[in-house]
Amino acid sequence: MRGLRLTALAIILVVATVVVTVTVQWRGAPSREELLDQARLTGKKQLTIGVKNDHPGIALFIPSTGEYVGFDIEIAYMIAADLGFHRDQVEFVPIETEDRARRQARRPDGTFVTVDLVIATYSITPEREKQPGVSFSAPYLATEQTIMTREGQYADAESVADFKGQVVCTTATSTNESVAAKAGVLLTSRNSAKKCVDGLRDGAFEAVASDAAILAGFVRQEPDLFDLHDIGLSDDELYGVNTGDNPALTALVNLSLYESLHDPNDQTWEKAFAKYMAPAQRTAGVQQIAIAEQPCVPKVEIREWPWEKRALTPTDHCPL
Incomplete structure (x- = not known):
């Protein structure tokens, strides 16, 4: 009995040490659930995303099926899933190039809507980052x-x-x-x-x-x-997601991109590139159309228990 008590005490001490260590280490970092609350996504039934509708291979609307297809569309579905939205909860709305900063997209009935995200070949530049209402995620594709x-x-x-x-x-x-x-x-x-x-x-x-x-x-x-x-x-032209004036949403999108990059079981990005970018490269001649590797994504600090962590290879910083 004495041996069992000592074993139980040792287990309690180990658990307590882990709890204290994790609490101290992640003190101040928000949890995924807290970020969802801060991003105003908790309880939201539909995610609205501004995309292109006439870019073959990138984002193309197919009238016969009513579907959008392309590389940007697959990335959008990936991010939406990580935000807690099923495919049937994602609404794609065509957005013009000049409206991406304002996140104003026009539905088929002619009405304009402020979209939650813009995933529309939107290159990250210092000038654009200074515009009101523009907040870029980490890049998800490098082209030129x-x-x-x-x-x-x-x-x-x-x-x-x-x-x-x-x-x-x-x-x-x-x-x-x-x-x-x-x-x-x-x-x-x-x-x-x-x-x-x-x-x-x-x-x-x-x-x-x-x-x-x-x-x-x-x-x-x-x-x-x-x-x-x-x-x-x-x-390079680095495409990013415009999350608007919503830092928590930016962090969540970056978390999705980070996990996509480092989780060996997540091949969404690679499959999207192979399906849409690689075939286009074969007809593009000597011009490289995009880099066949997902761009670096800085690590997003969130509070989570050790058993919630994925087996990821951490990367805290990206090369300048």
């Missing part, structure tokens, strides 16, 4: 800028300067605007990449400037009509 022309034209183009004096279309508020303007390109803008592509097909423009991940989807649809050109730009 490129130029698309009609097939067989500008075969020797190696830089934006090779299009000097030519009419080139890009999307409104795009990060491509400054690069093209400095090269002396005659830039015109439309509110969607598809409208630029339609204009290129019809001969209204000589080229389209946008992100490789976006334009590669159009090339894949019509490989005999369009070409991509590697124009030697080295800076």
Whole structure:
């Protein structure tokens, strides 16, 4: 009996030590449930996400089925699931490029709604991070800028300067605007990449400037009509999720991306890339359309018990 009492006492001391250690270590860090409360998601029945609807491979609406498909859509479903929403609780609403900062998307009936998240090829930039109402998550895809022309034209183009004096279309508020303007390109803008592509097909423009991940989807649809050109730009375009003025929601999205990156049993990102990005790469020629690895995500500190932890490889900091 004395031995049993000593064993029980030892177990109690170990448990108490673990509890004290965890309490001290995570004091001040919110739990996942507290973050959900702070993000105003507890009890919420529907998650509204602003997405593109005309970007093949990225986010494309299929009228015959009423579904959205593409890489951004799979990432959106992954994040929604980690926030506690089933697929049938996710509403996708088309959002224009210039409305991503305001998170204003228009439903099919013409009414506008402020969406909970924007997952719409939204590149993280210092200028955008200063805009009111914009709060980016960690990046979920790395791509770069490129130029698309009609097939067989500008075969020797190696830089934006090779299009000097030519009419080139890009999307409104795009990060491509400054690069093209400095090269002396005659830039015109439309509110969607598809409208630029339609204009290129019809001969209204000589080229389209946008992100490789976006334009590669159009090339894949019509490989005999369009070409991509590697124009030697080295800076990455890093896509992030705009969570609005909601720090708790930003933390939860980052937590989802962090677990996606480090959980070996979670292959959602890899499967989405293999399904949508890899096939587009095969028709993109020498232009790399996106990096085939999920970008680094800083560790999100949350309060949890040891038995709740996943077997993750921790990464506290990302390289600058």
